[in-house]
Amino acid sequence: MTAAASAERSQSIASRLALAMVLILVAVVIASIVAATRFGQAASNETFDRLLRGAALQIVERISAIEGQAQVDLPVSAFELLSLARSDRIFYRVIGPDGRTMTGYDDLPLPRAAGTEAIYDARYKGADIRAVKLTRRLAERAVSGEVEVVVAQTTRERVALGRSIATRAVIIVAAAGVLLLLLALAVLRVALRPLARVEHAMLRREANDLSPIDVPAPAEVAVLVDAINRFMGRLEQRIEAMQNFVADAAHQIRTPITALRAQAQLALDEKDPVRLERLHRRINARSIGLGRLADQLLSHALVAHRADAAPREAVDLRRVAIEAEREVRAVGGMSIAVELPEGEVWVNCDPVSLREAVKNLLNNAVRYGTPPVRLCVEHHADGRAAITVHDCGDGIPDNLAARIGERFATGGIGPESAGLGLSIVASVARMHGAGLMRGRNDGGFFIGLEMPEEQP
Secondary structure, three states, X not given: OOHHHHHHHHOOHHHHHHHHHHHHHHHHHHHHHHHHHHHHHHHHHHHHHHHHHHHXXXXXXXXXXXXXXXXXXXOHHHHHHHXXXXXXXXXXXXXXXXXXXXXXXXXXXXXXXOOOEEEEEEEEOOEEEEEEEEEEEEEOOOOEEEEEEEEEEEOHHHHHHHHHHXXXXXXXXXXXXXXXXXXXXXXXXXXXXXXXXHHHHHHOOOOOOXXXXXXXXXXXXXXXXXXXXXXXXXXXXXXXXXXXXXXXXXXXXXHHHHHHHHHHHHHHHOOOHHHHHHHHHHHHHHHHHHHHHHHHHHXXXXXXXXXXXXXXXXXXXXXXXXXHHHHHHHHHOOOOEEEOOOOOOEEEEOHHHHHHHHHHHHHHHHHHOOOOOEEXXXXXXXXXXXXXXXXXXXXXXXXXHOOOOOOOOOOOOOOOOOOOHHHHXXXXXXXXXXXXXXXXXXXXXXXXXXXXXXXX
């Protein structure tokens, strides 16, 4: 596991949510600063622009034509309004109909766009200014034309006012955001308490306690608790099955080993050739049975392990039959007839486990049935497929038929019996949702598995 993956796994839900909320708060604060700055500057401009326009209007109203000339009487009140901004300088310019400056600053810049009224920004005498231009038309005999009035003011006070508005707005937003974050963290802490209860409930348990967790939890956490309980239930079943299997296997293996040791001891002390040969045959039979028991124990353990771990895949049931027959014939040398349909028979299965089940059915039929033994794969009309083993014997005794699927159901381990074959078959049937078939037909006995067909 990489360091990045380990850090991501160890990070708690609370820390992730807290980090997300902090990032959201930072983004909101930054956006608020930008918006508040623009809003503050716009509000400040609107306020000062009204003062500028009011001063320009007062000057425009005092323009008149006297003795054939345009004249202006600058009102003191116009500049008293602008003087409220004490740190700003005021500039003005009045341009007569002939285009010459009547009064004011002759080099005060005009707006680039033509029009009777304009509000614009410019730079004058090394400072940023904000200016208003108004136009009045004189239409008299002696004087005719437009008179332009420009009133300007530096922007220091309006910038300061905009910053003040923005700062106050940001402080309010930041305080509200911090308060909201604290409240959200408190709510998050309360909301995550069910997870802490589940954690404490699990930490207080003994290592072998796999009983369901009984902790009150909201719906979202209850789903997690239910999933944990189902997992522990499956784990408990697997552990219990393995413990029972190990205990039974240890008990069953002890019997043939003890018998084998006793017969070997007798063979060491026996001098009679006839009895010695008989003991050798018994030792051989016991060793064969013990080897078969070991093989079936390993097969049973393999099937139990693959029940939940092995992936399912679409397999032609004919291929499973051919491979199982080939492996049984390679070990025992017995002849088994294989009857297969012409078309493919697809089933969804674990091919390894299914092949083990078929091998055990074949071994049982060869060992305890009556030849000839046949292995058949069939289509059924209800969309199911079957793989069955047939022989001409009497079949499973009635006292054992009801116990198919139990381990060591033969009632004891004889020299040629391991007692696990049908248990393996039943386990494979359960893991595939298949049916275990048995019965008689054509004077013989058959047993096998029936399972749904599936398209590849």
